[in-house]
Amino acid sequence: GDAEKGKAKSVSCQACHGAAGISQIPTYPNLAGQKELYLVAQLKAFRSQERKNMVMGPMAAGLSDEDINDLAAYYAGLNPGG
Amino acid sequence: GDAEKGKAKSVSCQACHGAAGISQIPTYPNLAGQKELYLVAQLKAFRSQERKNMVMGPMAAGLSDEDINDLAAYYAGLNPGG
Numbered sequence: 001g002d003a004e005k006g007k008a009k010s011v012s013c014q015a016c017h018g019a020a021g022i023s024q025i026p027t028y029p030n031l032a033g034q035k036e037l038y039l040v041a042q043l044k045a046f047r048s049q050e051r052k053n054m055v056m057g058p059m060a061a062g063l064s065d066e067d068i069n070d071l072a073a074y075y076a077g078l079n080p081g082g
Numbered sequence: 083g084d085a086e087k088g089k090a091k092s093v094s095c096q097a098c099h100g101a102a103g104i105s106q107i108p109t110y111p112n113l114a115g116q117k118e119l120y121l122v123a124q125l126k127a128f129r130s131q132e133r134k135n136m137v138m139g140p141m142a143a144g145l146s147d148e149d150i151n152d153l154a155a156y157y158a159g160l161n162p163g164g
Contacts, residue, residue, distance in 0.1 A: 023117060023120075026117055026118070026119045026120070027117065027119045027120055027123060028117065028120065029116060029117055029120045030115065030116055030117060030162070032162075033112065033162065033163075034111060034112055035105060035107075035108050035109065035110065035111055035112060036108070037108045037109045038105075038108070038109055038110065038111045041109060050134075051133060051134075052132075079163075080112070080114075080115065080162035080163050080164075081115075081161075081162050081163050082162075
């Protein structure tokens with residue numbers, strides 16, 4: 001995916017996952033430096049509800065495959081240390 | 083949880099998640115520095131199969147709550163950069 005485009009699409013993610021991909025909320029995962037293909041798989045699972053989550057289901061519902069690839073590229077590219 | 087005990091219990095996790103919690107397999111997540119309560123919730127979800135995964139289901143099936151808390155403490159405490 002395209003990390004630059006992903007950054008633009010990540011605005012609605014930042015409230016929970018943090019501006020630098022390090023979450024401020026103890027039950028929400030850090031995404032910075034996570035494996036890109038893992039992130040793609042989870043977003044698709046939330047979108048298809050194969051993986052159920054009250055918050056992420058609606059978040060992922062409107063994402064295209066391209067959005068998912070771009071968001072995954074963006075977060076995977078962030079410094080894991082924040 | 084107790085990170086030291088968690089380290090001892092993490093032997094079977096290392097093949098996929100890496101000795102320092104950074105996975106060598108692109109579709110398997112890094113765990114190092116992840117949120118402790120998030121890790122607890124995911125291990126419990128795999129154990130109860132609320133979150134379905136062919137690999138993690140059997141892995142988590144035999145874990146006690148204490149094992150889960152110790153493993154989560156161990157991985158959360160690792161350096162996110164590996």
